[in-house]
Amino acid sequence: MTVKSKLVGGIVALAIAGLAFSYWQIRQFAASPLTIDKETIFTLPAGSGRVVLEAELNQQKIISPTIWFGWLLKLEPDLAQFKAGTYRLTQGMSVRQLLALLSSGKEAQFPIRFIEGSRMQEWLAQLRAAPYIKHTLADDKLTTLAAALKLPEQDVEGWFYPDTYSYTANTTDTAILRRAHERMEKLVDNLWQSKTEGLPYKDKNDLLTMASIVEKETALSDERSKVASVFINRLRLGMRLQTDPTVIYGMGESYKGTLTHKDLETPTAYNTYVIAGMPPGPIATPGKASLEAAAHPLKTDFLYFVADGKGGHTFTTNLASHNRAVQAWRLLLKEKNEQ
Known part of the structure; x- marks a missing residue:
């Protein structure tokens, strides 16, 4: 073999070795x-x-x-x-x-969770604080949201399904809320079709409103249909609903954490101690269980309920029994405060 041939062979070998080394380095880098x-x-x-x-x-x-x-x-x-x-x-x-x-x-995918029993303004505040969302709403007013989604203003509070929603970066706030609204509309439509016959609801808004009251009155799954039955029975008898959460909702920002006798006597569109029948709309976002309870309340004779001091409620059929239950609750509360 000539010197030239040896030189060419050496160069080729070096080139092959260099390529092999580079290939190995690339593979190493890719796997690093x-x-x-x-x-x-x-x-x-x-x-x-x-x-x-x-x-x-x-x-x-x-x-x-x-x-x-x-x-x-x-x-x-x-x-x-x-x-x-x-x-x-x-x-x-x-x-x-x-x-x-x-x-x-x-x-x-980023999650945002809307909780049962919360108000729409709480949802809007959550959206404004959530990362990677494209904010298109100028403020957190319900009128602004209604206009953005082309909804009647009365179809804003409560008309969005509470759940965890996933979104990608730059998803708009209204896109997430539109998904929640469509889900709630579909669920309410289905429940309206399957609801118990003879319930004293004028329309779907009444069903959703009742569900929102149930949501705020109890967190216990086995109580929801009982609570709904109390309010259904009251509506049928022409009794006022007299439910504190509606009063609180009607007070808006003036509510400071405690209800007074004056609050209960002060008229608002939502004060069910003053108005007859249902308030004009939902007071919170109900979950599916509360919606089911409102659509299929238990058949009972209950007209009253009060906290039992143990996380649940005592249900009664007449005022005398209710007053005794109230006294028992107050006594238990007093004992707890003295401990």
Whole structure:
């Protein structure tokens, strides 16, 4: 073999060795973990190419600067199909897994939970404080929300289903609320069709309003249909509902945590100690169990109930029995306060 042949052979061997080494380095880099020690939310702006992506990852210290990033994308072009969005990166994730996630377009999901018994303004405050939501509502007024969703103002309080909703970054506040409203409308429609015959409701709003009162009166699952039966019986007899949560709702911001006799006697559209029949609309967001109770109340003769001091209520059919139950509750309350 000539010297020239040996030289060419050596160069080829070195080139092959260099390529093999580079290939190994690229593979090592792809399999290496991200340089994060906790879950990280990463946002890739729209229109970003390879250079911008690499710069963002370096700047946020998600990967360390390296010459192998661009080569990896050339070697595995499927990983270069990344999409703009907001992604959840986890500790231990490899560079290849990161790029596969960005290429999949599976953006991070963020949860927001709306709780039964809360008011719409509480929901709006939650939305305003939640991360990655695009805020389109100018304020937290119910009139503003009604206009944004093109709803009658009376179809705002209570007409949104309480649950945990998942959303991606830049989802609008109104998009989340529209989902909740559609779910509540569907549920109320179904319950209206299947409700017990002869209930003293004029329309679906009455059903939802009753459910909201039940929601505020008890948190016990085995009491809801009993509570509903008390108010149904009162409506049928022409008795006033006399439920404190409606008074509190009608007082608005003037309620400071304690109801007085004056509060009970002060007229508002929601003061059921003063008005006859149902208040004009829901006083909170009822959950499914309270809606079921309002649509299918227990058949009873109960007309009264009062706290029993043990987390539940004592139900009675006449005023004398009710007054005794009230006295028993007050005595128990006094004993607890003296301990």
